[in-house]
Structures are given as C-alpha cells and as structure tokens.
Amino acid sequence: MRRFDQATTQRTTTSHPLSATTTTRPLGQSAARRRGRMVPIIIVISALVISALLVFVSTGLNFLPASFFHSGTHATTASAAVGTQKIVGHVYFMSSGQIHQDTSQGIVDQVQINLTNIPSPAAGKALYAWLLSGDAVEGQSVLLGKLAVQHGIVNLRYTGDQQHTDLLDFANRFLITEEDAGITPSIPPLDKSTWRFSAQFPQTPDPLDSVHHFSQLNHLRHLLSTDPTLKKLGLPGGLDIWLFRNTQKILEWAGGARDDWSRQGAGLMHRDIIRILDYLDGLNFVQNDVPPGTPVLTNPQIARAGLLEINANQEPPGLLYHVGVHLQGIVQSPGSSSEQHRLANQINTAINKVQALLEQVHKDARQLVTFSDAQLLQPPALALLDNMVKNAQDAFMGQFDPATGEIQDGITQIHFAVARLATMNVTVAA
Template structure:
C-alpha cells in the first residue's frame, strides 16, 4: 500500500496480512459486529487511480456478491470511495477460509510423485466444476482459474479429504479492467493456466475457464503443468501453438482414456472444448472407471455425448510398456513418504566423490548397502530399444507391532476415575494459562527445553518467472512449528528471515498462524528472487499485534526460537553445508564462469526438459533432415562439446541448429572431457550430495535423504545413457530405415519422459522419480531445524565460499 499499514479499515480490525500480489493484498480481519473473522482484499492504489475504475469495481463486485454457492467464497461487503475523496479506497470483504491452497496441496503431493487416487481426483473436480458451472449460468466468467485461487477448507473434509475446494477471485480480472492490468504490468490471467484466446487478446468466455480447469487437472495428474518456459512470452506462445505431452506418457499410472479428456479440455479452438465443467468431470470419471458423483448425474442425463467423437481410423499409441490395471479405483501403492523427523546432528561422515561415468557400480559408504540400482553399460548398437532395469523399493518401514501384553479390558471403575482425573487436570491447566495471560505486556516464558526441535523451515520454488526474468527458484519459504505456548495477551509470533551479515536487510515473513499449538506461515518473494542465495537464518519473535513490527525487536528476551543452515566448513573440501546447498539451488561459481547463471539443479532440469521436448518432436517427424538435426540437439544436451566429436562418423549434423543450445550446453548432463567443466550436471550434483553429507552439522535425516536422491540420480543416469544409445542406433540409419524406425523413436520419447517425470515399474509398482521430483527433493535438503532461542544461537559459524 502507498501509506502506513492500516490498523483498522472501516468497522473491520485488521489482524495480519495473508498475502500480496500484483493487484491487491489480502488481510485477515475481525468483524466486531458479527464477531467473526473475515478476509479483506484491498486493491492497490495505482489501480484505484485508473479512469472509471471505481464504478466498474462496484458494478462487477455487486454481480459477484450475488453468487451463492458452497464452493464459491462469499462476498459480504464492497467498499469504493467517491471520486472527491482524497485517499481513495477499494476493497471487498469475504469469508475467511482456514486451509491451504490447491497449489500447496499439489506441491506436497503430485509434484513429488504422490498422486491422489482417481476417486479423490474426480470428487475434487466435481466440487470445483459445480462452482464454475453455477457462475457461468449466472453470467460470471472467472478468467483466472489456477490452483492458487482454489482454497481447501480443512474444516470440511466430508467429500474431499484434502479439504472442500472454495473458488476465490471470481471476475477480478474484469473488475480491474484491461487498462489497469497494463498499467500495473499484470497479465490477464496467469501464464501457466491462461487460455489461447486470452493470450491473443480476445474476450474470455466460459470455454476459457474450461481450458484453465483442464490445465489444473493436468497438473494434478502429472505433477507438472503442460507448458513451461523461462519467460512469460515463451509459456504463452506454447498455449497458442504447442501440443502438450499426453498425461499417460508422463504418469504411466494414468489411463490412455485420460489423454482424450485432456485433449478436449486443451483444444486450441474454444468450440472444441467441453461445454460444461461438469461434463469434463463426468468424462474424467468414465476415463478412470470410477462412479460418477451423484451431484453430477443430472448433467449426465442432459448430455448424451460428453466427448467429441474421435476421428475414424487406427491410432498408434506410444510404447509405454506399462500395465494399466482394469480397475483404477485406487492407484498402485506408493512408497512410504519420507517425512522429516526432528533429529540431532550426527558426526559428519567422509563421503567419497562419485563419478557416474567411470564408476557405474560404485556405492558410497554413506549409502545403505545394496540400494544402488544396476546401471546398464552401453552396448553395441542394435535395432531394438535398450531395456531399463528399475530397482525395487529401497527403504522400508517395519510395521508397528501390537503390544501382546496389554490387557484387553480395563475395569469400568478405574476407567471412570482416569477420565475424571484427566478432566480436572485439563480444567486446571486452562485456567492457569488464561490467568497468566491476563497480565498485559508479559511475554509467555519459553518452557520448551533448548535442545528440542519445535519445527522446520523449508524452501520451495514457484517456478513462475517475472517480468525481470527472475525464474522463481527457491523464492518461497514455509515455516511450521508444533507445541508452541500461547503468546501473551496482545502479542503474536513473527517469523524473520536473515543472514549472518548485519548489514543485510531482514525479511518479515509474517505473523504465524497459531491453531492449537501449531504455528505456520508461508511466504513468497514478490520479485521471485532466490531467498536461499542471500538468507540462511530464521528468527521467531514474540511482539505486539498492534502496531505490528517492521524489524525484529532488539530485546532478545522476546526472541523465542531460531535456526540456521550449518556454515562450518568441512576439512576435506573446505565448504559448508550452506555452500553446497547454494551451489545446487542458487549459484554455482563454476557455471557462472561459462555464462550459466543459477544453481546446478536448474540447468540439470532445464536440459532434461528441453531434451524431452525435442524427443517428442522427433516421434512423428517425417522430414529426415529435421529428425537428424533434432538428434544432434539432444546429443548436445547429453554430451555438450563432446557431441561434435561423436558426430564425426555419423549422418548427423555436427552442430546444433540454434546458438542458444551450444552456449547453454557448454556444461552438459553427462561428463565430457572437452567441456570447461569436465563433470556433467549429474556427476556434479552427486559430488555436492556427498559434500552435504560430510559437512559438519548434517543430520541423520539429511544423510538418508541424500542417499535416496543419490539412488534416484543414478537411475536418471541410466535413462540418459539409454537415450544416448537410442541416438547411436538412429544416427547411422538410411533415410528409409530412419522413417520406419518407429520403435526406436517411441523408446527415445519413453526414456526421456522417464528421465523428466519418473517411471513406475509395471512389475513392482514402485515409483522411480524423475528430474522434476529429484530437484524438489534436493530443495527439501535446504531445511532449517528450529529450536528455542538461546544466547549461543547468535554465534556466527565460519563459512568458506568457493
């Protein structure tokens, strides 16, 4: 906002800012008349100065407020200032929904390969579809459907275990108007979810919302949006021109019938899409072979044909080599989630450097024996695709055994006495706590012992670039704490992100949301800047709610909890854990020297994404010249400068067809002794994993996570080597045989998709993560354990930056 943060807005008492975006900021507030919490969206000042804005905001806001649906957030009040008022305001008051967004849910599940079941997906889409259709029937188009605009109400889980979906921001794009969007630099719709017609400047329609909902469905089913790019323009251009990979190619647990549903959702022509969101969901249920939700059966009776009829004639399917079970009521069982636990640092272990090229069977000392997958050694070229062995599950959790000696029955009298005693103790505790909080200004003493871990801080990436080409890497942070005592009356907890350098500005992450002893806050950098690149410490203070602080209090008696990424250098490589994490996720100096800004995992994932897109382009290509050029481009992603030498005795071009490929692959995925950095991204990541393990302060959980990532990385290396072998077989074929080599082309697509998105072994049903999931797991290594603050918490660790 363009003035001092308000303490009150009309009759509403502002408590805390929940979020801030390009057009507005959202506050949690209290309505003293109705005695309830509400959410208030306040439009930015520069929007309020746009001509005719106030009248349009009021007109459209009244239409949205007329919507009454259980899956649409209810608008209770709209305020616009008159033109003659000096300090103009525009805001709307709506329901306050407790719970995460669908974007958060996808990040915690599908993004890391833990997909909801078909029944859960269908029920979730059913609720969202009903809300969208209801709005369309009342003449309201959303225009910005995306996971971040769908809240999951954790107080209502009867239909959806993740929380009942509630749509927000209906019509907000039309309310602010195209002129205001241009003025503020905000695009009409979010690039990852925008429809082709909105990209081309056309007026959005109900079909635009169907398209965006199809993108959301694609992301739920695969863990990734169908179109990705480094800039807004690159992403939006794909919406207009590109065809996304079929979902079943990315997630082999998805049936081929889902591909047709997505195809019609994402049709470039609006008239070829579903006419109703409910029709989409019914077709989805039929594709999954699960019951159609009862609330959608009226739509089923209204419409005979839910999907446009496919073109007649045979349709060749990619060779997925994956068994689809006849009934998809449940997906194959997923491996147990690796939930981080509170652990104490263990003594650092010396982990030898690992070279995936020269030591394919090497298992580091810090990795559990027998957990490394078998790596296929390159063989002589054949006209059959290579087979890829996939290891079985690595870590197993033994079942909890019941206590055989526990008595089966307790006497009723003893049970009654225990219940009565517990109730008395609980009442005494509550009265004591409330009495202590009646003393104003007294901070609640920290009763948690100093060595106890009360929570963690984790970094995450939105991967949404901004206009300044910040890539949205490690630009978000989530704080989660448990068993916190209530702060003193009039106080709350605040989370701050900082570094060891006193001159660096401290970032206020926000006040913690405290519910039953659990406190959380999620922060996304407005500029999409990499937070890990400059920050490494967390501080939790207890300070006054009104007025809220702008910097942490210098009085350390109000500092409650803190944590830091270890910064003591290892004796072996003279790098700290923070150094290794920043090299992986923020800034790798050796890559900077060859003009590649960013961390290793960014270039690792980017090269595999480009490789996979090129392989898809090759699959049905009938021009041999284009096919051979694409094969050369893939070789450069794999081998960098070494590709030119490898192409000398083949029928492939010696150079890539675009200079960008040559410059971005100066360091390649696989090792190349002709590169400025002989180690490829795969080996380089493995070395930093070893460095994290041997750095002082590594926890048992991090060592286990690093071992799992190492194993997954070795499997990706197998798939990349198989791609290399496919290209070797294709490169020397005659033009006639190259056109007919569909089996090898299919395998090229399959292996590259495995490398990007992972693969489920059809025999064991064990999921092997790909590059997308692996990079998310690397990011999880950059977590900070939070402990009660002590005077020694401020001591600065030494760190050597290399």
C-alpha cells in the first residue's frame, strides 16, 4: 500500500469549469516558481476551450456496443409518442460555472427556455414558467419567471438563485401556467385549466435493467447532478464534472512536467508524472505502476475514482467507462428521443477517442516514472513528455481537424454535450 503525502491532501478549489485549478505546492518548491510555469497552460486552455465550444462533430469507433446507440424498441416508441404531440420548444439545463468541488451547487443551476408558436395570454393575464419535482406530497417548485411573448416566440434565461441550487437534483417537470398578470404567484396552481404547456423527463424504469431499474431521469442525474458511487467516495456532483476536472488536471501536470524538463527540474517532473498516474489509475491500482513506497501526491479522496478502467468490473468504475454506462442507459430507457440517441452516439464516439489518448498518456507516464533523475533530463525523456502533453491536450481540448477547421471530440465537447442530453420537449399541457 502507498502512503499519503500529508502536504498534498489539501483540497483544491474550482471557481469555473474552464479555469485552471490550483494545486498544492510540491515539497521543496517555491510558490513563485510554480505559478510561473502555469501561465502558458492557463492561456492555452482559456483560448482553445472557448473555440471548442462552437462545435461538436464526431466520427469513429464505439466505446460501447453499437447496438446500444441505434434505433431500437424504445427509440421507435418514443418517437411515435412525441409525434402525436406538437413540440413547441425546449427547456435546457445549464451551468453558471459557479462551482466548487465540495458541493454540487452551480453544476446545473440555470435553465434556458426557447419556445415558438405560443399564443399571447388573455387580457390581464400572464404566462409563468415553473420547474417542479415529482413528489406528490412534498413537491418542490421554482418559479422561473414571467414569459414575454413576442410574435409567438418566448426566450427566457433563468440564472438561478444565490445558492446556485442544483435544479436537476429535484426537478423533473416543467409547466407554463396562465394567471393574473398583476399578482406574481408563489406556487403553481392546482387548477389544471390554467395549465398551458408542460414537459417532463421520462421516469419509466428500463425493463431491461433488472438490477437497478433506472429510468432516463436517473441516468441524467448520475451524469450531471449526483452519482451515488461518487457520493460514497465523498465526491459531490455527477460523473461529467469529475471527468472534466480530472482530465484538465492531467493536462496541467503533463505541461508542468515538460516545463520542468526545460528547467532541469527532475524531482518536480517526477512528482507530476506520479500525479498523472494517481488520477489515471485511481488509488486502487496505481501502486502497480509506481515504485514501491511512492507517496500519493494528489488529493486521495478525488484519486479514488480513476479515469481509466484498469480491471474489468473494478470498483469504483473508471470515470470514462462509468459515463459510457449511463449513456447506454439513456438510450436504452423508455422515452428516449431520437435526438438523445444521436447525441449519445456522438458522445460515445468522443469518449472512445479520449480513451485511446489517455491510454497513450498512461503508457508514457508508466515509462517515465521508472527513469532516474539523470534519465529524465535526457532527450528521450523530452520526446516522451512532448508526446504526453500532445495527447493530454487532445484528450481535454479536442483535436483540430485541418479539413474542417474545427476542434473535435475532446472532454470539453463531451462536457457540454452531456448537458444537452438534459433537454425537455415542451408540448401543450394535457
């Protein structure tokens, strides 16, 4: 068993999912020196991540069996059911970016409403939008706001409350009511004659899931809001945010190790390589890749969930594999839409590419961690470091396609695409 380095168990903080996180300073290194080498990484991440948000294009192999991502019984049934009701728009769950790794706040704390063909309310009346929970006894509700109808179009952005409450953690329904314009309601009316439009996430358990009986809503919450496996490890939030954070750290440490080569800092380089293996393997398996007695140089709580699947049926599962399991669940669950099938297929393809890139980072790190200080400062080590940085960068930011001029298939694109899975189709209220 590896011992923990007490100097590195301090928790880190994240103020925005696209900003670089702060790491605990390695022993024997000045704070000024560590900050200096991080500046280029922060600039690169800030610039390229913004461009990466503009597109999500996917081709390639499947990370999960192809049968899970093509039309099946549930997909056909869902499409037919939606086809009987005219969709007037969508409700999207979004993040303000005001997140912290100690809570799930800020991950899905905002809502965007886009509707068309909406008739104006009667004189003296107004339309109000609500998020609701499914609890019939102690149900929660949030008034998203009064809707302004302009030429049949409604666009409203709910920016959340001061606590950045995780909305998906409780909400599963959306409702638009028509009520008095002069009095802002505090709770949605029970009188269904005032209900105009509605939407909800499917909650029918998957009949093929004989173990957990998860519904589509369950899978979405595991990905975006709260995952029970991570919660047991003391990691709040869904799988997606931890996949994003931890892959970003891999890039940060890979870039730091290469910077240390130019400064002839073999000791610092060695520590960053160990950190990379901590996060890729997870604490249950990393001892197989590092010299005996190597200390844990990352937050041991976070490192318990590795990025890669080292052994079949490992507990906890690797984050990439675990995300793939819930993508499979969404597609397989009753009520999944054709758009969710398409998007899950794209995410699945991107995960497969990231998996291959991080496996190459893993291979290089395993080789580098065995080098002596003298070997780490030689040109062969630099070649491995350059390769490791390139693969870590492509895994997190995506790869530039010169043919299309677009950035494709990285964790950044996966992060925003997973959020798009949590979309409700709005129809006339029944």
